[in-house]
Amino acid sequence: MTTSMLEKEDTDAPAGRLYKRNIMKEAIFKIFRGDKNGGSEVEYKVPVEEGMVVLDAVHYVQKNIAPDLAVRWNCKAAKCGSCSAEVNGKPRLMCKSRLDDFDLNKEIKVYPMKSFPVIKDLACDVLWNFEVNKKITPFTPKGNTDWKMSQRDIDRVQEFRKCIECFACQNVCHVIREHDLKPKFAGPRFFVRVAGLEMHPLDNADRLEALKSDMGIGLCNITKCCTEVCPEDIHITDNAIIPLKERVVDRFYDPLRMFFRKLFSWLF
């Protein structure tokens, strides 16, 4: 692309004319069209503007060629996590996928997230995630607190609370994607939520038993695929999953602790 050259030209152009002058070339999109019964790739030619993202291209198709193209989106600024899809096989937010990061001489393929059932075109059924969330013990404050917390103590929890629920981490997780162990496993998004609760300085609930049994945290083999796709750069594996795993191991599998518990079991 010759973006820099065009930028130079545009700087002197009157504001109203910029739209038209920036059409540089066409990109070829192959977008999945279909539903749960199957479907196929459909090719669309989309004129390219400076700074354009994949979601802009999908909107172009919707407005000009196929108004019934199903796609979820809201903020268009990577704050709501609605427009997750697989662009050239990689899970991403379409609103954050700049066209100048792609080789426009090749087609760009856009598919719905792979780990969830397709509803239609790019929209898929993510309801399972909302069901998992309901099972997590909510925030349970300690009694008699004055609600003072130092910024240092909440910094790490605020990292987890950046999650925009795009479910890209759920989509890419091997336990869900390849083994489809959804009934036994909560997935990275919800380990992040639990980490945010467990590490909240004023939370008083205990979610370790649930993490081990209902949420299946042991099934995660820390390949870090979730961390790689997180658009919010949350260190899902290092900061959320591994510390939680350690807490579960300490509680349930540590031989010393286990021995200690057995020895003094008469006390309990």
Place this chain on the structure above:
Amino acid sequence: MSVIDRFEIHEHDVLVIGAGGAGLRAAIEASANGVSVGLVCKSLLGKAHTVMAEGGIAAAISNVDKHDDWKTHFKDTIRGGKFLNNWKMAELHAKEAPERVLELERWGALFDRTQDGKILQRPFGGHTCKRLCHVGDRTGLEMIRTLQDKGIHMGIEVYMECTITKLLKDNGKTSGAFGYWRENGRFVIFKAKAIVLATGGVGKAYKVTSNSWEYTSDGQILAYNAGAEILDAEFVQFHPTGMIWPPGVIGILVTEAVRGEGGILTNKDGFRFMEKYDPERMELSTRDVVARSIYMENKEGRGTPHGGAFLDISHKGADYIKKKLPSMYHQFKELADVDITKGPMEVGPTCHYSMGGIRVDGETTATSVPGLFAAGEVAAGLHGANRLGGNSLSDLLVFGCRSGLYAAEYAKKSSSNLKIDEQEIQLAEKEMIRFFENNGENPYTVHKDLQELMQNYVGIFRTESDLQYAIKELVKITDRAKKVKIDGSRMYNPGWHMAYDLQNMIQYSQFITESAIRRKESRGAHSRIDFPETDPECSKWNNVIKMNDDGSMNIRQEPLSQMSEELKKLFEEKELVKK
């Protein structure tokens, strides 16, 4: 088999339509009051516009500025709204916002902290104290997630990706709602004794907007069609700082927190132009003033290359910016190739918020239709002619909570034998299906023309001739919108969804324009080139729109209720005379 038996039916005491901050808070409160609650939203749960609120939530908890109190917050809100606010709402809002914020913290929200471990507050435009509780620049996300995670454990039934197209009545009282599932296009009926509308604003009627596809004035029009009144529709807020380059991101919000944290606005010559327009408050002037100032700089040839102003925060240093404005940093870096820790952003006004909306009772949020309540952006009154930044999130909580409470109380007292009118259902169904039988244009083309019209003729600056032209054009657009043609099936068909949303946007655009014509002065967000002065006479009335019995629109001016003597004492006498 009756007509109604063909449909999927759900029944609740209280149905909340809209799941942003106001809707979620309403559902939580109604549920806590022991009634059965259904919550309907057009998107997935947690994706409503509240998630995009950035700068903070205004509440006089006086953690930073010790002298702040509800009276100061009340005064700022009324002054910001140019004395057109519903004073009762402004009073309740200022008094109750602190409790609503502290309650969020008790439900698990984690706000940024002061040195002594309390909730940190930042300055914002029009607020005379450091008042905005915040989490960096993602306060809305923190708020919606906290409410969502609280709500899902309360037995609230959530109906996601469902659009309501008609409110149903039995004998003049609210009895339910009719809508469709976005996923499969099937119709659904909700029986409800009380309904809370919390559907947000109308930004999508404008070309340059910070609003997402959902903000198509659905609630306002649902209420209007059910017989409720629309108040002060002319007041549409243009946020001074939206992104203006590259084309795909035009309109996306740049948080006021950039200015709150010390950002400086300059024109192409490097002149800090707010010195000219509001030397006292400078960048922290109210949104109406800053938006107009940027517009004027451009009109007089001092705009930046893409038609806006420069906003620079880089003097604060990279670490500080990344900590306090992380999403702005990423937004500009990833979408515009601009590193805001090193140089200025280019910004310009973007349609952001509707101060007008459904007329409600200041205490109960009840509309004039029995059993119908409204809260948040869809309701009018609190913000008057111009909303202060940060007063929206607190509005959602204060009046969301109140609407949930009063809707639950109403439902408990009302009969459980409410009937659904078969004819109403048949009509509602027909209104949605007819698009497939049409032979007109693509709905997106008509939408684009509506947006161009509203942007160019009913935008930041208005004149009689422009507004009259817009009225004429809106008649043509109404006609075209009725005939739009929909291809494909009813299954997840955004074109079909747009065809319905379009009707609402056009109707509300007429309300905006008709109201703007009648307000022959400049006040807050409403600027008339032909009437540039604020007229004290015009501070005495609101524009009220209601449907006549024959379906035509009635617009009249109604006197504002008088502020209590006690509250009047908070202002200087000359201020009250000249307002």
